[in-house]
Amino acid sequence: MSAIDEVKQKTDIVEVIGQYVSLTKSGRNFRGLCPFHSEKHPSFYVYPEQGSWHCFGACATGGDAFSFIMKKENIDFGEALRRLAERAGVTLPSRPEPGAKRDEKERLYQINEAAAQYFHDLLLNSKAGEKARNYVAGRGLSADTVAGFKLGFSLNSWEALKQHLAEIGYAEDELLAAGLIKEGEGGKLYDGFRNRLMFPICDLKGKVTGFGARALDDSMPKYLNSPQTPVFNKSHTLYGIDLAAPTIREKDVTVITEGYMDVITAHQNGFSNVIASMGTAITEPQINILKRLSRNIILALDADQAGEEAMLRCVGYENTLDAEVKVITLPQGRDPDDVIREDPARWQRLLDEALPVIDYTFDMVTAGLDITRARDKTLATDRLLPVIAEIRNPIRQAHYLQKLARLVNVDERRLEAELARLKPAPGRYRDKTPLAKDAGQPPRILSSPVEDYCLALLLQYPELKRFQPQPAPEHFENSENREILTGWQKAGDLPALKASLDPALWEHLDYLLDYLKKREVPTGQVERRYADCVLNLRKKYLRGLEARRSDIFALEVELGGTGADLAKLEAEGIEPSAQLLEIFRQTRHKAKNQGAKE
Numbered sequence: 001m002s003a004i005d006e007v008k009q010k011t012d013i014v015e016v017i018g019q020y021v022s023l024t025k026s027g028r029n030f031r032g033l034c035p036f037h038s039e040k041h042p043s044f045y046v047y048p049e050q051g052s053w054h055c056f057g058a059c060a061t062g063g064d065a066f067s068f069i070m071k072k073e074n075i076d077f078g079e080a081l082r083r084l085a086e087r088a089g090v091t092l093p094s095r096p097e098p099g100a101k102r103d104e105k106e107r108l109y110q111i112n113e114a115a116a117q118y119f120h121d122l123l124l125n126s127k128a129g130e131k132a133r134n135y136v137a138g139r140g141l142s143a144d145t146v147a148g149f150k151l152g153f154s155l156n157s158w159e160a161l162k163q164h165l166a167e168i169g170y171a172e173d174e175l176l177a178a179g180l181i182k183e184g185e186g187g188k189l190y191d192g193f194r195n196r197l198m199f200p201i202c203d204l205k206g207k208v209t210g211f212g213a214r215a216l217d218d219s220m221p222k223y224l225n226s227p228q229t230p231v232f233n234k235s236h237t238l239y240g241i242d243l244a245a246p247t248i249r250e251k252d253v254t255v256i257t258e259g260y261m262d263v264i265t266a267h268q269n270g271f272s273n274v275i276a277s278m279g280t281a282i283t284e285p286q287i288n289i290l291k292r293l294s295r296n297i298i299l300a301l302d303a304d305q306a307g308e309e310a311m312l313r314c315v316g317y318e319n320t321l322d323a324e325v326k327v328i329t330l331p332q333g334r335d336p337d338d339v340i341r342e343d344p345a346r347w348q349r350l351l352d353e354a355l356p357v358i359d360y361t362f363d364m365v366t367a368g369l370d371i372t373r374a375r376d377k378t379l380a381t382d383r384l385l386p387v388i389a390e391i392r393n394p395i396r397q398a399h400y401l402q403k404l405a406r407l408v409n410v411d412e413r414r415l416e417a418e419l420a421r422l423k424p425a426p427g428r429y430r431d432k433t434p435l436a437k438d439a440g441q442p443p444r445i446l447s448s449p450v451e452d453y454c455l456a457l458l459l460q461y462p463e464l465k466r467f468q469p470q471p472a473p474e475h476f477e478n479s480e481n482r483e484i485l486t487g488w489q490k491a492g493d494l495p496a497l498k499a500s501l502d503p504a505l506w507e508h509l510d511y512l513l514d515y516l517k518k519r520e521v522p523t524g525q526v527e528r529r530y531a532d533c534v535l536n537l538r539k540k541y542l543r544g545l546e547a548r549r550s551d552i553f554a555l556e557v558e559l560g561g562t563g564a565d566l567a568k569l570e571a572e573g574i575e576p577s578a579q580l581l582e583i584f585r586q587t588r589h590k591a592k593n594q595g596a597k598e
């Protein structure tokens with residue numbers, strides 16, 4: 001976690017803004033008189049869950065804790081960061097990571113890279129690799145795919161890899177640390193992977209962190225992974241993420257499967273936003289990686305895996321992502337690899353028909369029931385209410401409670417009372433779901449993948465600066481992104497940009513510069529993708545405005561606002577709606593044109 005992220009995580013925006021503005025609670029949020037313009041009726045709101053604030057009055061602007069302090073104290077980003085860091089008790093490091101530790105990790109990446117190259121060459125060229133080549137051909141993998149995933153083969157030998165790596169200068173203790181060799185009885189060292197098809201596993205940046213390996217004979221286990229090392233941790237790893245990331249950002253959805261072959265076959269058939277988790281339950285660190293790319297997830301589940309427990313887990317993912325998780329189930333006994341190889345169109349249909357997890361649960365629970373009978377109504381309610389109780393987003397929860405009430409034809413208030421008894425006590429997630437740790441803290445949802453992608457494009461292709469329309473700084477919710485955008489608009493080149501930025505932002509800048517490294521955007525596509533991003537950002541911004549406005553509007557009605565207030569709010573709401581409508585019109589128009597071209 002970067003120091004900036006840590007400051008964000010430890011900063012309570014209500015407390016920070018509360019020093020300047022007298023805030024009162026209003027639903028889940030807080031409101032007060034705007035400190036930036038003069039007003040009698042409070043139109044300044046603070047959203048603790050998002051870590052953001054917004055003035056719906058004359059300013060019509062908002063941001064996070066950093067931008068509030070910057071505006072209020074008239075200071076730059078670096079100074080705001082230092083003040084908030086001090087408040088939060090975070091020491092800002094002069095270097096991102098202690099040198100020695102970083103060097104050790106770098107060394108392990110190099111060893112893994114060397115091993116991956118060695119295995120890859122063996123698969124392509126060795127005589128012993130013939131069996132593995134046949135296996136790969138039998139699975140229908142093309143030469144490009146084998147190269148893209150850098151598949152490999154490990155010899156049926158106890159020390160071939162050890163010797164090879166020793167010859168090119170790696171010490172035995174380094175090979176042990178990388179998990180490539182093992183220590184047997186009497187301290188004898190031997191290769192950990194033998195006679196297997198090798199799958200190098202990479203992190204988001206494409207660095208090889210470890211290996212998966214499939215037996216080519218009947219050795220057990222059939223699949224073997226690298227052990228945990230300083231650079232490899234199964235629960236922090238997503239297979240295929242480096243290759244899938246650009247498409248995940250572009251399509252704004254990740255498809256999660258379970259196997260290496262699922263991912264590889266999917267990519268070969270053009271479904272390149274597919275990745276695999278390294279086990280059935282998805283962990284919090286994995287979700288945190290995905291969150292930076294897209295908040296939308298489709299989980300491909302085995303037919304016999306998709307029980308209510310799995311659904312509860314999915315609701316846990318939804319809570320952590322603050323987004324909807326969709327589910328598809330595969331035909332009995334088939335995995336994605338089979339389905340895609342047999343009929344890619346069928347896989348596409350499955351994806352198109354993916355259901356939001358709660359709707360899916362409704363279907364699953366009611367499938368065997370006759371909902372006109374009292375006994376089955378009770379059964380359905382007993383099984384669905386606990387799932388609904390886990391939903392943390394109140395609007396979605398209310399939506400599904402209504403759906404249940406309609407389904408069993410029972411008064412919604414009665415179900416609400418039931419639900420209140422079931423509602424998780426604070427901290428309950430902690431012991432229940434694998435996503436425990438995150439749940440206790442308020443989510444800090446500040447960085448959006450579209451923001452990062454848009455900026456990465458703009459940095460990589462400076463000519464886009466002349467492209468119209470340009471994104472406006474307020475379309476970026478993340479202060480770091482805002483800073484970099486405004487800096488870039490003024491700077492002539494990257495060195496000038498870097499020099500103009502506070503050093504605390506360099507890590508984020510490097511991250512953005514790395515974004516497109518792995519797979520370049522085809523030349524003819526740059527402008528189109530950038531235009532999509534700009535449009536998406538605007539849409540997001542306006543949608544956010546509108547959603548918040550309608551929240552406030554509902555509240556005003558509840559609190560019995562005056563007619564004049566309500567009319568004013570309504571009038572303010574019309575402007576973003578009109579702009580949104582225009583954007584939807586443009587999107588449809590574009591989609592039509594593209595459709596015609598293809």
Ligand SMILES: [Zn+2]
Pocket residue numbers: 034035036037044055056057058059060
């Ligand atoms: Zn204001």
